[in-house]
Amino acid sequence: MxxxxxxxxxxxxxxxxxxxxxxxxxxxxxxxxxxxxxxxxEKDDRRIIKINLTEKGKHYLIKSRDETKQTIKNNLSELxxxxxxxxxxxxxxxxxxxxxLNHEEDISKVMNKITY
Numbered sequence: 001m002x003x004x005x006x007x008x009x010x011x012x013x014x015x016x017x018x019x020x021x022x023x024x025x026x027x028x029x030x031x032x033x034x035x036x037x038x039x040x041x042e043k044d045d046r047r048i049i050k051i052n053l054t055e056k057g058k059h060y061l062i063k064s065r066d067e068t069k070q071t072i073k074n075n076l077s078e079l080x081x082x083x084x085x086x087x088x089x090x091x092x093x094x095x096x097x098x099x100x101l102n103h104e105e106d107i108s109k110v111m112n113k114i115t116y
Contacts, residue, residue, distance in 0.1 A: 003053055
């Protein structure tokens with residue numbers, strides 16, 4: 001998310017991921033310790049702290065994404081043509097339905113229903 005949106009306040013990260021602020025704070029603390037993200041303090045108001053992805057964090061995400069893509073590709077190659085087509089059609093249907101949710105609030109509600 002930080003790679004796509006850039007630096008963000010923790011409250012926004014919490015909201016977008018549908019995770020409580022205390023949980024996000026604990027996670028961010030671990031990521032800062034691992035030098036994956038950094039805290040950026042606003043010059044005009046030091047109470048405002050944004051979280052930014054470091055170069056180390058970017059490299060890790062890119063490597064993880066590439067490994068995940070390869071794993072998915074390998075797994076999909078084991079499917080029969082019939083099963084692959086069924087999966088493809090189901091994915092298209094899921095995208096069609098989810099595209100109707102055009103507000104982040106709607107997506108958050110769906111995610112809360114799924115996770116609880």
